[in-house]
Structures are given as C-alpha cells and as structure tokens.
Amino acid sequence: MANLSIQSSTLEMLKFFENPREVGFKGNTVRAYWDSNGYAIGWGSRTLQNGSNVTSSTTLSRQQAEDLLKFHAQRAAAHVNAIITANINYNQWDSLVSLAYNVGTLGDTIRNTVNRTPNDFDAVQRAFLLYVNVRINGVLKRSEVLVDRRQQEALSYAQPTFPKNSSMWIIVVGILVYVFRKEL
Numbered sequence: 001m002a003n004l005s006i007q008s009s010t011l012e013m014l015k016f017f018e019n020p021r022e023v024g025f026k027g028n029t030v031r032a033y034w035d036s037n038g039y040a041i042g043w044g045s046r047t048l049q050n051g052s053n054v055t056s057s058t059t060l061s062r063q064q065a066e067d068l069l070k071f072h073a074q075r076a077a078a079h080v081n082a083i084i085t086a087n088i089n090y091n092q093w094d095s096l097v098s099l100a101y102n103v104g105t106l107g108d109t110i111r112n113t114v115n116r117t118p119n120d121f122d123a124v125q126r127a128f129l130l131y132v133n134v135r136i137n138g139v140l141k142r143s144e145v146l147v148d149r150r151q152q153e154a155l156s157y158a159q160p161t162f163p164k165n166s167s168m169w170i171i172v173v174g175i176l177v178y179v180f181r182k183e184l
Contacts, residue, residue: 006073017098031059032054032059049067049068080093086114086118088118089161092114095153099131121158125154129151
C-alpha cells in the first residue's frame, strides 16, 4: 500500500483542477454551480458528507466547502492507498489522488501500470489519458479540459519529490559539482 496522507500540496492540486476560479464563491458563501453533468459545489463536490446530492439551491460557508474538499480528498486518498502497492513519491501520489477524486476510482489499467512499473512515465501518461471522456446526456464525449488536466497530472506524476530540506541538497550538489570540475 502507498500509505501516504493528504498534504497541503494535495488540496492545492485539487483546488487548481476542480475549480480554479472559485465559481460559486462570494465572500464567505459558496453556492452550487453547474458542472459538465450536474450540480457541484466548492471544488467539484457533487455530494455532501451525508451522501445527499448537491442541488441548484445548495449553499455552504467557505469553511464547510473546505471541509467537504477534505472529506472527498480523504476518500480518494484511502482508495489510492488501498490499491497502489508500488513505492511512489508524493508527486505521484498527489496525481493519483487527483485522478481518483475526479473520476471516483482508479481503473485496472492505471492501477496495474503504476503497481508494475511506477517509473515508466510514458506508460503512466497513457494510462492517465484513458480518463478524458465526460458523459453528456448519456453520451461519452472527449473533453479537451480533461485531456489538459490528465496531461498536467501525468507531468506532476513524473516530477521527483525533494526532501523538505532540499535547499541543503542543492548546496551539497553544487559543492560536489564545483569539486569535480576543479579536479578535471
């Protein structure tokens, strides 16, 4: 199991992808908005914590919207942790959580690709790009918005994660480069 937990980077990624312009937000009040195939609120939430569907009249406070984001992000994170057995970094995990948050569950192709070859970034990108369709009036249609999102998620997946004290590592690498250049 991946066994990672939600960080601020995870929530920021979800906010960026789900509702970057904060549609429906006005001051401390958050109103439902029409998303591609139904009403959503906050950052792409179609259901509330109690399981009821978001309707056109649903309103929340900003704090309730933040709590709802965390609630759904935790569910997506638990799903990713339960099915990903490969050793992955936080960028990879955040990208998978973003995908699971958006589509509900990770399908067999992406799960198997990540678990077998987590660092085959071309294969992982192809797996991400399987999730680019949206159902409109019962018909699946390719969404360029989702194509862009999946490409960005895949790009984030391919980025290394640096230690919290990465500035120290940058200094160490800089010193090593300087020393080796001097010896040549």
